[in-house]
Amino acid sequence: MSDEKFMKLAIEEARTAPFPFGCVLVKDNQVIATGKSGETNNFDPTAHSEINAIRSACKKLNSKDLSGVTLYSTCEPCPMCFSASWWANISKIIFGVSLEESSKLFGQEILVSADYLNGKGANKIEIKGGVLKEEILKLYDGFEN
16 A cells, blocks of 8 residues: 555544544554544543554554554654654654644644654654645644644
8 A cells, every 4th residue: 555545544543533633553564553642531641643553553463562664644743652653663654744734733732853853863763744734734624622
């Protein structure tokens, strides 16, 4: 499958989430986990779509090592989500909307890019942004905080 097809799956996750952010984890062209923001507990500030997907994948695979996994997220991972991806050894991150663009729509955000954080670690994650950005921005436009 192409990056766009997997991103469409992340967008579908976002459409049904309490907050419009979705994530899909893929290994060997197979979806191994999905996540939505706020899906586990609305009182958990760590319940971002990426964190929920990483937790689910680690449990499913019975491993904290997600080497060879690509993370597809509707939004660039925040510093917390990028760090969790790094610690899990995720190989590639594909996102739609940048943190800077998202913060203009939703407000409060720590504007530290995934690229910046990636440059600080010994291991590097391949990062690609802007995939289906316009489609995701339309989804965000319809969301009311």
